[in-house]
Amino acid sequence: MKRRDVIVDFPRPLVPLMILSACFLLGGIVGAAFGGLMSEASAQELAAYLNTYLTLARDGGIPVEFWGVAWEQFRLLLAVTLLGLTALGVVGIPVLFGVRGFLFAFSVAGLCRVFGAAGLVPGLFLFGLPAFLWAPVLFLAGGQCVDSAWVLLRRLRLESREPLPFTPAYWGRLGLCGAALMVCVMLEYLAAPVLLAAAAKLVL
Numbered sequence: 001m002k003r004r005d006v007i008v009d010f011p012r013p014l015v016p017l018m019i020l021s022a023c024f025l026l027g028g029i030v031g032a033a034f035g036g037l038m039s040e041a042s043a044q045e046l047a048a049y050l051n052t053y054l055t056l057a058r059d060g061g062i063p064v065e066f067w068g069v070a071w072e073q074f075r076l077l078l079a080v081t082l083l084g085l086t087a088l089g090v091v092g093i094p095v096l097f098g099v100r101g102f103l104f105a106f107s108v109a110g111l112c113r114v115f116g117a118a119g120l121v122p123g124l125f126l127f128g129l130p131a132f133l134w135a136p137v138l139f140l141a142g143g144q145c146v147d148s149a150w151v152l153l154r155r156l157r158l159e160s161r162e163p164l165p166f167t168p169a170y171w172g173r174l175g176l177c178g179a180a181l182m183v184c185v186m187l188e189y190l191a192a193p194v195l196l197a198a199a200a201k202l203v204l
Contacts, residue, residue: 016146020139023094027101034102035109047114051204054122057193058200064192070185073134076100077141077181081174084145085166087153093146100138104131115203122199129195133184141177144170 038046056062079096083089107127111119148165155162 016143016150017139019094019146020097020142023098024101027098027103028105031102031105031107032109035106035113038110038113043113046110050111050114054196054200054204057196058204060193060197062193062196064189064196066185066189069189069192070182073181073185073188074178076138077178080138080142080145084148085152087149087156089145089149090153093142093149097142111203118203121202125195125199129191130184130188133187134181137177137180137184141174144173 053062076096080089080093083092083096104127108120108123111123111126113119115122148170151162151165155164
């Protein structure tokens with residue numbers, strides 16, 4: 001009798017997005033906790049740095065470089081795309097989103113640790129508003145790449161005969177995500193000096 005492969009299906013596309021959202025949220029919770037539990041010495045060092053940085057921003061002394069903003073946003077998309085080409089992406093992509101959530105929340109928590117509740121305002125300007133632009137793009141790309149990594153894992157471990165997901169439509173969707181993220185980068189680049197100056201005036 002011919003053996004039948006037992007294949008565990010991966011519901012699409014909702015489950016990958018739920019996994020990434022949970023990892024991002026968990027990373028955010030941990031980041032907020034670390035920011036809130038920062039030692040007094042570390043908080044004082046951070047306060048000195050932020051006061052200097054925001055003073056320069058208020059006075060227009062901080063140039064915003066386009067390629068710096070682009071690298072900040074595109075590096076995660078690039079990493080997600082590469083991990084989606086291997087079975088390692090099943091674990092690696094959720095970990096990346098957890099780290100991104102940690103850094104996002106830790107940054108906001110650091111501002112609140114230094115400036116109190118008023119730190120939420122610059123946190124919104126500097127991190128919250130840009131997140132409304134990049135987050136949907138990266139989550140959509142991440143969901144697709146987790147799904148492709150899962151297909152590769154099934155083929156590797158369970159001898160699935162499911163076709164490879166790297167079709168023209170697959171790359172087309174990633175191309176659209178890249179184009180949308182470039183629009184986000186341009187908007188953030190144009191708005192960054194205004195947002196930095198506004199954040200500085202509110203807390204200094």
